[in-house]
Amino acid sequence: xxxxxxxxxxxxxxxxxxxxxxxxxxxxxxxxxxxxxxxxxxxxxxxxxxxxxxxxxxxxxxxxxxxxxxxxxxxxxxxxxxxxxxxxxxxxxxxxxxxxxxxxxxxxxxx
Amino acid sequence: xxxxxxxxxxxxxxxxxxxxxxxxxxxxxxxxxxxxxxxxxxxxxxxxxxxxxxxxxxxxxxxxxxxxxxxxxxxxxxxxxxxxxxxxxxxxxxxxxxxxxxxxxxxxxxxx
Numbered sequence: 203x204x205x206x207x208x209x210x211x212x213x214x215x216x217x218x219x220x221x222x223x224x225x226x227x228x229x230x231x232x233x234x235x236x237x238x239x240x241x242x243x244x245x246x247x248x249x250x251x252x253x254x255x256x257x258x259x260x261x262x263x264x265x266x267x268x269x270x271x272x273x274x275x276x277x278x279x280x281x282x283x284x285x286x287x288x289x290x291x292x293x294x295x296x297x298x299x300x301x302x303x304x305x306x307x308x309x310x311x312x313x
Numbered sequence: 314x315x316x317x318x319x320x321x322x323x324x325x326x327x328x329x330x331x332x333x334x335x336x337x338x339x340x341x342x343x344x345x346x347x348x349x350x351x352x353x354x355x356x357x358x359x360x361x362x363x364x365x366x367x368x369x370x371x372x373x374x375x376x377x378x379x380x381x382x383x384x385x386x387x388x389x390x391x392x393x394x395x396x397x398x399x400x401x402x403x404x405x406x407x408x409x410x411x412x413x414x415x416x417x418x419x420x421x422x423x424x425x
Contacts (some may be wrong), residue, residue, distance in 0.1 A: 234412075236412075236413070244418070244419075245404055245416035245417060245418055245419050246356070246404075246416050247416065248413045248414070248415075251412075251413065289356070293412070297369075298412075299344060299346075299361055299363070299368075299369075299408075299412075300358055300361070300369065301358065301412075301414065303355055303356040304355075305355045306355070
């Protein structure tokens with residue numbers, strides 16, 4: 203099983219829609235998680251950190267389900283500018299600096 | 314504030330040539346990372362420096378790759394000799410011990 207797995211998508215949704223992505227991880231001892239956003243031909247940028255059960259920032263909500271070992275990212279009221287690839291990131295238990303990046307979920311928001 | 318600065322943005326060269334990628338981390342950050350991103354393998358950590366000292370180079374593909382950090386404001390990643398399979402986007406990232414990591418714009422490398 204891969205350390206971090208994501209549905210590659212693409213998720214194609216209309217503006218205003220609510221969309222959710224899941225990410226599963228294999229290390230049950232992982233304590234912190236991140237969602238990064240990467241626009242086409244750009245660098246990854248930190249979107250949200252998830253340290254406990256969840257985190258909310260405006261239209262974005264990240265949730266953690268430790269029992270099932272997955273984290274989710276919910277985007278409400280999708281904007282055209284939300285079109286990007288969303289990377290799920292999990293640090294290994296034995297490292298505070300190493301990040302394991304998922305392969306990303308591509309989101310396309312159409313007018 | 315200036316972010317992580319990488320140069321060059323694009324590099325196209327013939328196989329066998331030496332390639333040097335450069336990175337200036339964010340001032341005050343004490344951790345620096347070099348990553349490689351390809352469609353097939355995604356984002357992979359190549360090497361991690363803390364306070365200018367290489368801590369983990371287990372991701373460096375082979376001896377053709379080397380990285381240095383002579384001071385807190387500069388790092389290089391060198392490939393010699395380069396091969397077509399080295400073609401990728403190379404990112405440098407920095408952080409203040411150790412998260413979150415801030416990425417540079419990347420160097421898009423093509424080896425012909």
